[in-house]
Amino acid sequence: xxxxxxxxxxxxxxxxxxxxxxxxxxxxxxxxxxxxxxxxxxxxxxxxxxxxxxxxxxxxxxxxxxxxxxxxxxxxxxxxxxxxxxxxxxxxxxxxxxxxxxxxxxxxxxxxxxxxxxxxxxxxxxxxxxxxxxxxxxxxxxxxxxxxxxxxxxxxxxxxxxxxxxxxxxxxxxxxxxxxxxxxxxxxxxxxxxxxxxxxxxxxxxxxxxxxxxxxxxxxxxxxxxxxxxxxxxxxxxxxxxxxxxxxxxxxxxxxxxxxxxxxxxxxxxxxxxxxxxxxxxxxxxxxxxxxxxxxxxxxxxxxxxxxxxxxxxxxxxxxxxxxxxxxxxxxxxxxxxxxxxxxxxxxxxxxxxxxxxxxxxxxxxxxxxxxxxxxxxxxxxxxxxxxxxxxxxxxxxxxxxxxxxxxxxxxxxxxxxxx
Amino acid sequence: xxxxxxxxxxxxxxxxxxxxxxxxxxxxxxxxxxxxxxxxxxxxxxxxxxxxxxxxxxxxxxxxxxxxxxxxxxxxxxxxxxxxxxxxxxxxxxxxxxxxxxxxxxxxxxxxxxxxxxxxxxxxxxxxxxxxxxxxxxxxxxxxxxxxxxxxxxxxxxxxxxxxxxxxxxxxxxxxxxxxxxxxxxxxxxxxxxxxxxxxxxxxxxxxxxxxxxxxxxxxxxxxxxxxxxxxxxxxxxxxxxxxxxxxxxxxxxxxxxxxxxxxxxxxxxxxxxxxxxxxxxxxxxxxxxxxxxxxxxxxxxxxxxxxxxxxxxxxxxxx
Numbered sequence: 001x002x003x004x005x006x007x008x009x010x011x012x013x014x015x016x017x018x019x020x021x022x023x024x025x026x027x028x029x030x031x032x033x034x035x036x037x038x039x040x041x042x043x044x045x046x047x048x049x050x051x052x053x054x055x056x057x058x059x060x061x062x063x064x065x066x067x068x069x070x071x072x073x074x075x076x077x078x079x080x081x082x083x084x085x086x087x088x089x090x091x092x093x094x095x096x097x098x099x100x101x102x103x104x105x106x107x108x109x110x111x112x113x114x115x116x117x118x119x120x121x122x123x124x125x126x127x128x129x130x131x132x133x134x135x136x137x138x139x140x141x142x143x144x145x146x147x148x149x150x151x152x153x154x155x156x157x158x159x160x161x162x163x164x165x166x167x168x169x170x171x172x173x174x175x176x177x178x179x180x181x182x183x184x185x186x187x188x189x190x191x192x193x194x195x196x197x198x199x200x201x202x203x204x205x206x207x208x209x210x211x212x213x214x215x216x217x218x219x220x221x222x223x224x225x226x227x228x229x230x231x232x233x234x235x236x237x238x239x240x241x242x243x244x245x246x247x248x249x250x251x252x253x254x255x256x257x258x259x260x261x262x263x264x265x266x267x268x269x270x271x272x273x274x275x276x277x278x279x280x281x282x283x284x285x286x287x288x289x290x291x292x293x294x295x296x297x298x299x300x301x302x303x304x305x306x307x308x309x310x311x312x313x314x315x316x317x318x319x320x321x322x323x324x325x326x327x328x329x330x331x332x333x334x335x336x337x338x339x340x341x342x343x344x345x346x347x348x349x350x351x352x353x354x355x356x357x358x359x360x361x362x363x364x365x366x367x368x369x370x371x372x373x374x375x376x377x378x379x380x381x382x383x384x385x386x387x388x389x390x391x392x393x394x395x396x397x398x399x400x401x402x403x404x405x406x407x408x409x410x411x412x413x414x415x416x417x418x419x420x
Numbered sequence: 421x422x423x424x425x426x427x428x429x430x431x432x433x434x435x436x437x438x439x440x441x442x443x444x445x446x447x448x449x450x451x452x453x454x455x456x457x458x459x460x461x462x463x464x465x466x467x468x469x470x471x472x473x474x475x476x477x478x479x480x481x482x483x484x485x486x487x488x489x490x491x492x493x494x495x496x497x498x499x500x501x502x503x504x505x506x507x508x509x510x511x512x513x514x515x516x517x518x519x520x521x522x523x524x525x526x527x528x529x530x531x532x533x534x535x536x537x538x539x540x541x542x543x544x545x546x547x548x549x550x551x552x553x554x555x556x557x558x559x560x561x562x563x564x565x566x567x568x569x570x571x572x573x574x575x576x577x578x579x580x581x582x583x584x585x586x587x588x589x590x591x592x593x594x595x596x597x598x599x600x601x602x603x604x605x606x607x608x609x610x611x612x613x614x615x616x617x618x619x620x621x622x623x624x625x626x627x628x629x630x631x632x633x634x635x636x637x638x639x640x641x642x643x644x645x646x647x648x649x650x651x652x653x654x655x656x657x658x659x660x661x662x663x664x665x666x667x668x669x670x671x672x673x674x675x676x677x678x679x680x681x682x683x684x685x686x687x688x689x690x691x692x693x694x695x696x697x698x699x700x701x702x703x704x705x706x707x708x709x710x711x712x713x714x715x716x717x718x719x720x721x722x723x724x725x726x727x728x729x730x731x732x733x734x735x736x737x738x739x740x
Binding site for chain 1: 492513577578596688
């Protein structure tokens with residue numbers, strides 16, 4: 001037995017050491033106060049807006065404390081599935097900037113259905129949140145997330161470069177947009193591009209160009225329409241402008257497009273409200289306008305990130321209480337004013353203070369015309385990564401639109417399960 | 421007879437073998453001493469435990485995953501047997517990634533070994549200049565791949581990067597190194613070589629300094645010229661060093677991820693996609709854990725096979 005004593009002590013020591021190393025969630029209860037952890041990937045210029053919501057919530061009551069952990073989206077994507085599976089994850093999280101990703105968490109029963117809805121002070125007022133956003137996060141008639149934000153894309157332009165090109169105002173129609181993009185391209189792009197147009201690792205810009213030109217990616221049944229005449233025409237016009245007229249560099253990521261515009265090397269860029277602070281601090285003589293009206297009317301991209309509750313949280317009621325506060329009218333108004341994002345609530349659409357703000361008003365005025373990217377589409381993330389992004393990459397490098405759309409249509413249909 | 425008189429393998433130090441086929445439980449106490457618990461296990465226990473929990477167990481589990489259509493968190497994990505392996509062998513993205521990975525590995529390892537050797541030969545001296553150059557070349561090794569990737573990505577930007585600025589200064593058009601489907605992979609290889617050449621140089625320096633001077637003197641007495649000294653003295657003498665450097669660099673290159681992920685994300689149009697970036701995408705973005713695990717095991721097999729080939733190629737005649 002004496003010989004075994006060191007072994008026992010050693011084993012216990014190692015177990016204790018491993019236990020101390022385990023990544024236990026800091027959420028819990030102490031002194032009657034519940035602590036909720038939240039993971040988000042809001043690292044951009046809008047980050048202070050979310051931090052302010054958490055700070056105000058913690059100050060508003062004494063029973064719940066929210067701790068928000070901000071990490072890059074990539075990191076959250078890697079950690080969250082297994083963290084939620086093992087019960088070691090946060091009580092709430094924005095799993096991705098891609099709203100479609102919530103479908104995966106619903107499939108794996110990782111997120112809690114939100115039930116505490118209604119018009120009460122401590123309830124989530126679903127009826128006043130933009131219906132498209134509620135629909136995006138509803139599966140089998142159950143709501144699994146609330147929108148952490150809602151952004152539309154607008155047209156940023158460099159007023160100085162517009163003036164130098166003799167253009168007085170931002171384009172308002174598709175024809176003006178295309179003409180201005182060409183006019184603002186100097187030296188075949190070596191001196192200046194008309195448009196900073198990202199096609200990968202970015203908020204989606206190409207779908208807007210397609211929608212403006214009367215095309216689309218998939219229909220209501222999830223089948224590709226890229227290969228249809230309308231789909232091809234919508235792509236060909238713009239790819240020709242890129243390939244032949246060099247209005248935009250090829251293969252830009254979102255960050256590279258932002259850098260290009262910030263450096264004054266591109267005259268226009270379509271982007272969300274989060275980009276405004278960076279462009280201003282870069283010293284751009286900045287103008288913000290609505291996306292030019294397309295052939296079928298005004299259209300832009302709507303973007304939202306889901307904020308969901310872990311199915312394994314010990315505090316589902318408190319988590320929903322936080323979401324009720326997060327989505328409340330006063331909080332969302334303050335968030336909009338701080339970040340320039342349009343409000344997620346429909347009852348703030350006519351708020352005079354928001355309408356008077358020169359930035360928010362532009363983004364908010366396009367909410368009604370905004371479309372989400374591949375909403376509720378099966379395997380939407382793969383359709384984007386394996387279908388749409390490579391397609392744009394090929395046609396902007398001079399490959400045939402007809403050939404490429406025909407090939408990618410097969411890929412997309414296989415991913416979505418389209419049988420027609 | 422005491423245990424001390426029995427050597428390893430149950431052979432008496434005198435050389436006479438023990439009687440065969442003796443049941444262990446019938447052995448006298450003294451004969452079973454080699455099976456009893458040793459205190460050394462206690463000292464090894466923390467390492468073994470950590471190795472088991474964080475390395476061996478996940479490796480085994482990943483193989484189990486690869487036999488299922490596994491999704492993290494799903495209640496149902498359908499058994500597919502070798503289905504994932506069959507699928508990936510029909511997957512053009514997998515073959516593309518494998519091709520890119522091998523291209524990256526072959527190019528970077530050859531360049532690193534050659535440049536590392538030449539740099540080491542050039543900087544073997546102990547003078548101040550040699551020391552300064554050695555430190556300079558080694559510096560990128562201690563910087564993280566992510567930082568290096570970001571810096572080079574910025575420098576290679578065709579619109580606002582330093583390289584484009586220089587080329588434009590000389591009247592040439594800027595080149596989209598990382599946006600080009602033909603130049604992106606060579607650009608990433610170049611950065612990988614730039615980062616690791618200092619590390620390879622240090623390995624070769626250690627090997628070169630270990631070559632006995634007498635061998636050179638003997639060869640010179642036999643009339644060997646400079647080229648023959650390298651061919652017949654230096655290279656055979658540092659063969660273990662070459663083997664070590666080649667295997668380490670090969671394994672590192674086959675697992676390349678950070679640099680590609682930061683610089684190109686696998687693009688443009690998958691032209692820099694490697695096996696590990698595909699594993700990341702399928703595992704963490706597309707939630708296809710089983711499929712990603714299958715790719716991991718194929719990568720493991722590739723590394724094992726190439727390592728075995730290298731060991732065979734670089735072996736001493738009959739020594740190892």
